[in-house]
Amino acid sequence: NAGVTQTPKFRVLKTGQSMTLLCAQDMNHEYMYWYRQDPGMGLRLIHYSVGEGTTAKGEVPDGYNVSRLKKQNFLLGLESAAPSQTSVYFCASSDPGGQVGQPQHFGDGTRLSIL
Amino acid sequence: DQQVKQNSPSLSVQEGRISILNCDYTNSMFDYFLWYKKYPAEGPTFLISISSIKDKNEDGRFTVFLNKSAKHLSLHIVPSQPGDSAVYFCAAMGAQKLVFGQGTRLTINP
Numbered sequence: 001n002a003g004v005t006q007t008p009k010f011r012v013l014k015t016g017q018s019m020t021l022l023c024a025q026d027m028n029h030e031y032m033y034w035y036r037q038d039p040g041m042g043l044r045l046i047h048y049s050v051g052e053g054t055t056a057k058g059e060v061p062d063g064y065n066v067s068r069l070k071k072q073n074f075l076l077g078l079e080s081a082a083p084s085q086t087s088v089y090f091c092a093s094s095d096p097g098g099q100v101g102q103p104q105h106f107g108d109g110t111r112l113s114i115l
Numbered sequence: 116d117q118q119v120k121q122n123s124p125s126l127s128v129q130e131g132r133i134s135i136l137n138c139d140y141t142n143s144m145f146d147y148f149l150w151y152k153k154y155p156a157e158g159p160t161f162l163i164s165i166s167s168i169k170d171k172n173e174d175g176r177f178t179v180f181l182n183k184s185a186k187h188l189s190l191h192i193v194p195s196q197p198g199d200s201a202v203y204f205c206a207a208m209g210a211q212k213l214v215f216g217q218g219t220r221l222t223i224n225p
Binding site: 004031033035040043044045058059092103105107108 | 121160161204212216
């Protein structure tokens with residue numbers, strides 16, 4: 001049972017290059033999320049999706065785009081990478097909260113450096 | 116403007132003693148509060164949660180306390196074990212979105 005898988009694990013880009021981070025989950029979860037983690041700032045929500053074909057902005061969406069064409073996949077794109085986007089990116093998935101508030105399950109992260 | 120704050124970046128505790136991690140929040144509309152544990156080079160893993168209508172939730176060595184009037188929650192780990200050494204994130208859930216604190220690095224000393 002893989003859970004949430006992120007590809008790639010590491011990447012170095014030059015300023016202005018583009019790339020796509022892939023997140024795949026095998027738990028049939030409805031909701032998926034992309035976060036970035038920076039030193040001293042915890043995890044901040046970039047974009048999220050509440051179902052296939054839907055996306056919404058989070059706290060820090062500028063410079064990123066996302067797509068959720070299939071329920072199990074959530075893609076995060078950087079069209080023109082900037083040094084400020086150097087960070088560790090985490091994907092997460094969950095089911096709707098209901099009565100108990102379902103916790104999010106996280107992947108192991110993608111470490112991205114923009115030179 | 117940080118809605119969830121963990122004011123202690125680090126905490127060092129002796130093995131076998133109690134570890135107490137603290138978290139403050141500003142938004143009274145949060146529905147649930149969660150604690151996540153994170154080891155280096157891994158993603159955060161869910162530890163324990165508490166609904167906003169409760170004041171305590173216990174799971175083995177881990178207990179979370181919620182004081183709504185003070186907008187404060189805490190995580191108690193007793194007894195602390197070496198494997199508990201990690202970064203702990205407090206998070207608050209509202210409208211299916213999580214807001215995280217900055218994290219506290221807990222070190223358990225033998």
